[in-house]
Structures are given as structure tokens and as C-alpha cells.
Amino acid sequence: xxxxxxxxxxxxxxxxxxxxxxxxxxxxxxxxxxxxxxxxxxxxxxxxxxxxxxxxxxxxxxxxxxxxxxxxxxxxxxxxxxxxxxxxxxxxxxxxxxxxxxxxxxxxxxxxxxxxxxxxxxxxxxxxxxxxxxxxxxxxxxxxxxxxxxxxxxxxxxxxxxxxxxxxxxxxxxxxxxxxxxxxxxxxxxxxxxxxxxxxxxxxxxxxxxxxxxxxxxxxxxxxxxxxxxxxxxxxxxxxxxxxxxxxxxxxxxxxxxxxxxxxxxxxxxxxxxxxxxxxxxxxxxxxxxxxxxxxxxxxxxxxxxxxxxxxxxxxxxxxxxxxxxxxxxxxxxxxxxxxxxxxxxxxxxxxxxxxxxxxxxxxxxxxxxxxxxxxxxxxxxxxxxxxxxxxxxxxxxxxxxxxxxxxxxxxxxxxxxxxxxxxxxxxxxxxxxxxxxxxxxxxxxxxxxxxxxxxxxxxxxxxxxxxxxxxxxxxxxxxxxxxxxxxxxxxxxxxxxxxxxxxxxxxxxxxxxxxxxxxxxxxxxxxxxxxxxxxxxxxxxxxxxxxxxxxxxxxxxxxxxxxxxxxxxxxxxxxxxxxxxxxxxxxxxxxxxxxxxxxxxxxxxxxxxxxx
Amino acid sequence: xxxxxxxxxxxxxxxxxxxxxxxxxxxxxxxxxxxxxxxxxxxx
Numbered sequence: 001x002x003x004x005x006x007x008x009x010x011x012x013x014x015x016x017x018x019x020x021x022x023x024x025x026x027x028x029x030x031x032x033x034x035x036x037x038x039x040x041x042x043x044x045x046x047x048x049x050x051x052x053x054x055x056x057x058x059x060x061x062x063x064x065x066x067x068x069x070x071x072x073x074x075x076x077x078x079x080x081x082x083x084x085x086x087x088x089x090x091x092x093x094x095x096x097x098x099x100x101x102x103x104x105x106x107x108x109x110x111x112x113x114x115x116x117x118x119x120x121x122x123x124x125x126x127x128x129x130x131x132x133x134x135x136x137x138x139x140x141x142x143x144x145x146x147x148x149x150x151x152x153x154x155x156x157x158x159x160x161x162x163x164x165x166x167x168x169x170x171x172x173x174x175x176x177x178x179x180x181x182x183x184x185x186x187x188x189x190x191x192x193x194x195x196x197x198x199x200x201x202x203x204x205x206x207x208x209x210x211x212x213x214x215x216x217x218x219x220x221x222x223x224x225x226x227x228x229x230x231x232x233x234x235x236x237x238x239x240x241x242x243x244x245x246x247x248x249x250x251x252x253x254x255x256x257x258x259x260x261x262x263x264x265x266x267x268x269x270x271x272x273x274x275x276x277x278x279x280x281x282x283x284x285x286x287x288x289x290x291x292x293x294x295x296x297x298x299x300x301x302x303x304x305x306x307x308x309x310x311x312x313x314x315x316x317x318x319x320x321x322x323x324x325x326x327x328x329x330x331x332x333x334x335x336x337x338x339x340x341x342x343x344x345x346x347x348x349x350x351x352x353x354x355x356x357x358x359x360x361x362x363x364x365x366x367x368x369x370x371x372x373x374x375x376x377x378x379x380x381x382x383x384x385x386x387x388x389x390x391x392x393x394x395x396x397x398x399x400x401x402x403x404x405x406x407x408x409x410x411x412x413x414x415x416x417x418x419x420x421x422x423x424x425x426x427x428x429x430x431x432x433x434x435x436x437x438x439x440x441x442x443x444x445x446x447x448x449x450x451x452x453x454x455x456x457x458x459x460x461x462x463x464x465x466x467x468x469x470x471x472x473x474x475x476x477x478x479x480x481x482x483x484x485x486x487x488x489x490x491x492x493x494x495x496x497x498x499x500x501x502x503x504x505x506x507x508x509x510x511x512x513x514x515x516x517x518x519x520x521x522x523x524x525x526x527x528x529x530x531x532x533x534x535x536x537x538x539x540x541x542x543x544x545x546x547x548x549x550x551x552x553x554x555x556x557x558x559x560x561x562x563x564x565x566x567x568x569x570x571x572x573x574x575x576x577x578x579x580x581x582x583x584x585x586x587x588x589x590x591x592x593x594x595x596x597x598x599x600x601x602x603x604x605x606x607x608x609x610x611x612x613x
Numbered sequence: 614x615x616x617x618x619x620x621x622x623x624x625x626x627x628x629x630x631x632x633x634x635x636x637x638x639x640x641x642x643x644x645x646x647x648x649x650x651x652x653x654x655x656x657x
Binding site for chain 2: 244245246247248249250252254256257258259260261262264265268270271276277278279280283284326327330
């Protein structure tokens with residue numbers, strides 16, 4: 001019991017003397033363990049305790065023995081006797097600490113290694129033996145299907161169909177009583193396709209002359225060891241057929257063979273074909289989605305189309321010294337060609353790639369579609385199939401005002417003979433590099449191939465024209481061995497100053513600006529103030545006016561002609577040709593044709609033309 | 614033997630030959646190389 005002051009008062013058993021001894025012993029032990037926890041055992045040797053409380057060991061032993069609920073006695077191995085108790089007056093009991101599930105143990109003890117999950121039995125893909133060792137002669141039956149040549153995994157249906165007759169055959173040959181095992185297989189096959197069933201049935205008929213044997217009494221335990229035999233039986237019984245004799249092409253035209261390859265071999269499921277190069281699809285370097293995203297971002301950052309070699313080196317980090325370089329370049333072209341967001345804008349030797357939302361090269365003064373419409377006359381009388389591309393090595397061209405102002409070249413018949421045809425059937429444009437040796441610069445230009453409703457043209461020569469040339473300059477474009485790279489040179493001349501026609505940037509008016517140039521010019525195409533003074537301050541024609549050639553011609557007479565004294569305008573053919581090419585591109589033939597058709601115009605090349613409004 | 618003027622048809626053996634050729638090549642092959650291989654096949 002405890003008093004109000006907190007002091008513990010115990011009632012001890014035994015004689016008075018023993019009670020006093022027990023009380024003193026308890027007090028002594030309690031003082032020793034004053035700062036111990038209530039349940040902790042307070043131990044003192046019996047000898048020392050008896051001496052401390054002033055009793056004999058025998059009295060102490062008796063007092064302890066009389067109060068077993070208060071004291072405990074422990075004897076060590078060397079015979080020392082200890083008297084023990086706790087602060088709350090109970091004999092200390094042996095506490096069993098259950099530490100089999102402590103937090104510490106849970107955190108520190110690793111979990112036992114889990115038993116491996118049962119793996120599903122993988123179907124072994126067998127390469128067609130006939131192909132693995134093919135030397136010419138025979139080959140497996142399923143040669144020219146999609147799963148041919150052992151590249152692809154066989155379809156479940158096919159596997160079922162192939163193995164079924166073999167099961168039957170094995171049954172007939174070795175274990176004529178397998179109905180219990182074979183039956184489920186046959187049922188499964190029957191569910192696949194009616195065709196499969198038919199084929200299986202046919203095979204059974206072919207391989208089992210006496211199918212009734214299957215009906216014999218089943219002996220299941222003898223069947224299982226026989227199953228591995230099926231594989232071998234399949235191989236032995238797979239019917240093979242002859243490939244026929246290889247064709248002798250020794251005297252055949254190489255171009256005809258090449259055409260046959262592109263039409264008959266390029267669409268093969270295991271063949272990768274791009275730009276006149278061939279690989280098997282499994283060997284062409286594959287691009288991950290991350291690669292494709294990086295390539296797209298890189299092209300967008302550079303803001304211009306990039307070649308396959310640049311992309312392989314800068315994005316995929318494969319150097320030309322790497323043995324896989326050629327495969328990687330080919331793989332990039334092949335797989336980008338299958339991506340919707342990428343557009344091939346290269347040639348066979350210089351393969352440029354662009355992305356769909358990349359800004360167009362060249363002028364922003366006029367939309368490419370409008371320029372194409374202006375050049376529509378280039379398609380007249382031209383048979384695209386009859387053009388011999390890359391058949392000439394150099395073309396000379398005189399730059400008109402329209403071309404100079406927009407940085408263009410017309411993709412006329414001459415230039416079509418210089419440049420290559422589109423490499424891909426649906427290719428709309430191609431990017432070329434134009435090297436200017438005289439200024440040590442190289443420009444990226446874009447060729448827009450002609451369509452049935454628009455003519456072709458080359459964009460991106462703005463800087464060359466503005467920096468070095470004037471309208472009327474003569475340039476020479478030369479092909480190089482690389483069908484995507486050309487050299488452009490202009491005829492240098494003495495430095496001259498003149499007031500030449502320009503369009504005012506701030507307000508849409510023609511004006512003559514003092515200009516110094518150092519290139520040779522065809523003076524028939526030079527537009528200076530002395531020749532066409534009436535053009536100063538004139539507004540360019542609106543798109544609606546420009547659309548009709550007769551209207552443009554009439555306006556040209558008014559701008560370039562002189563008063564004939566009868567209310568009409570008189571102009572030479574050269575002046576008309578140079579001046580009409582300010583507003584829209586017009587060839588000499590087209591101008592001649594229009595001059596003849598126009599009812600208000602009379603005259604000829606020798607005497608000039610007169611237009612009476 | 615195919616005549617020089619005939620439309621060239623590749624048969625199964627030719628396709629098989631070309632596939633083996635591509636598989637054995639160390640890198641991409643050009644059309645000209647394939648044509649040359651087909652023309653020289655008999656000689657080999």
C-alpha cells in the first residue's frame with residue numbers, strides 16, 4: 001500500500017524480528033534503486049545486505065523466505081546469493097521480452113528472396129531450314145507469304161495447321177492410341193478457320209492412308225514421351241517446292257533490270273529501299289521516338305532543312321569513322337521517310353530533310369503558290385516525261401526584274417535539263433546548295449517542282465541578286481558531280497553607275513535609285529530611268545490586274561511606249577518584253593502570242609508595236 | 614535468258630538471291646550493285 005505522502009508501506013510476514021529485518025532490507029534495496037524504473041530488479045548480495053541492515057545472513061535469509069511476494073533470491077554460478085526486489089515491492093519476475101516482431105527487426109531484416117514466378121512456355125521460333133542453308137534449288141512451301149524466309153514469327157493458325165497432320169501421322173506410325181491427347185488439339189484447330197480445317201483435313205488424308213487406326217483404344221501414358229518427336233516429323237514431312245531456275249540477266253539491259261528491281265523488289269516486306277540504296281529492314285538502323293523528336297527539334301532550331309549526314313552526326317552522334325555510319329544514315333532516311341511530320345526535300349546525292357512547319361526559304365513578298373501561278377506558262381507544250389534531266393552541264397540565264405525582285409529562277413526547260421527529277425514520286429520540292437565562287441558564299445535554295453496547274457521555280461537567291469547583281473545580269477549555273485550542289489557564276493564587268501528601277505519598300509511605288517554595279521548586263525533587260533522614265537512613281541498592278549495578261553500588256557504599253565501622235569502608244573518588242581517582266585514573268589513566245597491575239601495592237605518586231613486604247 | 618528488250622520479270626529464285634545478297638552485305642547496296650550481281654550471277 002502507499003501513503004498520502006507517496007511512501008510505500010508494506011506488511012511483511014513472519015515473526016517480529018523477521019518483519020523488522022524484511023522491512024529494513026526492503027528500505028535498503030529501495031534506496032539503492034531510487035532512480036530505477038518500477039519494474040527493474042534491484043539486486044544486492046545477501047551478505048552485504050545483512051551487514052548493511054545489521055542482521056545475520058541467516059535472519060535475512062529467513063525474512064526473505066517468509067516474504068516471497070516481496071523478495072526474490074538469485075544464486076549465481078559462483079555461489080553468491082543475491083536478494084532482489086523492485087521499487088513497488090514485488091519480487092522481480094523473469095520478464096520474457098518478445099522481440100520477434102519489432103519495428104527494428106522489420107526494417108533491418110531483408111525479406112527472403114521470393115520464389116521465381118513460373119514463366120510461360122515460350123514458343124520456339126524456328127527459322128525455315130530451307131532458307132538458313134539455301135544454296136539455290138528448293139525452298140519451303142510458305143516461301144512468298146508475309147511470314148516467309150523465317151524472319152517473322154509464325155502465326156498461331158499456321159502452327160496449328162502445320163502440326164495437326166503430323167500428330168495424326170505420328171499416331172499412325174508409332175502410337176496408334178492417342179485419342180485422349182490428340183482430341184483437344186484437333187478441336188482447337190477446328191475452331192481456327194474453316195480453311196485451316198480443310199487444309200488440315202487434306203493433310204491428314206495425304207499422310208494417313210488408313211485414318212481409321214486413330215479410333216483405336218487410348219493408352220494415354222505411352223503418348224507423352226512421343227510428343228517431342230513432332231518437331232522432327234514436321235521438318236521431315238514439310239513439303240518443299242522448287243524455286244525454279246534463276247533468270248540469266250547477263251545480256252539484259254541494266255536499266256531494265258534496275259526498273260524491275262524498283263517495281264518488283266522495293267515493296268518486299270523485308271527490303272528497305274531509299275534513294276537507290278537497298279538493305280534488309282532488320283539491318284537498317286532504327287530510330288526511337290526520342291531520336292525522331294530530337295531530329296525534329298534540331299531542324300526547327302536551325303530553321304532550315306538539314307542533310308541526313310548532318311542529322312546523324314549532330315543528333316545521333318554517329319561519326320563517319322564509325323563502322324555503323326552508313327547503316328545509320330540509310331536507316332535515318334528510310335525511317336524518316338515513313339514519318340508524317342518529315343518531308344524529304346533532297347536529291348539522290350544530297351538528302352535534305354525538312355519538317356512540316358518550317359518557314360519556307362526565299363522571298364516573303366509573294367506566296368509561293370502565286371509565283372507558281374505566274375509561271376504556269378512554263379508548262380505549256382512541255383512533256384515532263386520527255387525531259388532528260390541532268391543531261392546538260394551548264395545553263396546561262398539573264399535575270400529579269402521580276403526574278404531579281406523576288407530572288408527567283410524559272411524552272412524552264414533548260415533548267416529542267418540541268419537539275420535532277422524529283423527523287424520520290426510525291427516529292428514537291430528539293431533543296432539545293434548554290435555555291436558562288438566569286439563571293440565565297442553558298443546559298444540554300446529551294447526548287448518547287450511544277451504541278452499541273454503551276455510552273456516550277458527556284459527560290460532563295462534574294463541575297464545574291466541584291467548584293468551582286470542587277471536586272472539584266474547574266475549568270476551561269478553549272479552542275480557538279482553532286483546532283484544537289486551547283487556553282488553559280490556571273491559575268492563580271494567594269495563598275496558602272498546608273499539609276500535603276502526598284503520598288504520602294506515604304507510605299508508600293510516604282511522609283512529609280514542611283515546604283516553602282518560591276519557585272520555584265522544584257523542591256524535589253526536593263527531597266528534604267530533613261531529607257532523607261534514613265535515608270536517613276538507608278539504603282540505596281542494589283543493582283544486582279546496582273547492575273548489577266550492582256551491588261552498587263554496594255555499597262556506596259558502605257559508605261560514603256562511613246563505617244564505615236566494618234567492617241568496610241570508605240571513600243572519596241574525588247575522594251576515590251578523587259579517592261580512586262582516587271583509585273584509578271586512572260587516569255588518571248590508568250591508575248592508574241594499575246595501581241596498577235598490582242599485586237600488593239602498592231603505591228604511587228606522590226607517596226608515596233610502600236611497599241612491604241 | 615531474258616532478251617534485252619523484254620520487260621524484266623524477277624522470279625522467286627532471283628528474289629531469294631537478292632535477299633541473300635542484301636543479308637550478306639556489310640552496308641546498304643546500290644541499285645547498280647544489285648544489277649551487276651544479277652548480271653554476273655551465272656558467271657559465278
